[in-house]
Amino acid sequence: MAAFVLALVLPFLALFLLRRPIAGTVALVLQATILLWPVATVWALVAQRAADDAAAS
Numbered sequence: 001m002a003a004f005v006l007a008l009v010l011p012f013l014a015l016f017l018l019r020r021p022i023a024g025t026v027a028l029v030l031q032a033t034i035l036l037w038p039v040a041t042v043w044a045l046v047a048q049r050a051a052d053d054a055a056a057s
Contacts, residue, residue, distance in 0.1 A: 003048050011037075011044035018051050 007014040012031055015024035023043070030040040 003052075004045070007044035007048050008041055011040040014044040015047055018047055020047060023047065 003014060003017075006017070010031075012024045012028035015021075015027050027040040027043060030036040030043075
């Protein structure tokens, strides 16, 4: 649940914690432009779900 909230609030940090530094950097740039924040959020949520699915398998 905490990872979900983190992906909503700070998508770049969620990606960094998933050990995806390039994606985290791009998400930070997207967040800097407020209009593209939802794009970064969706990206972080998809990456988080993929990581959760991989851990469950």
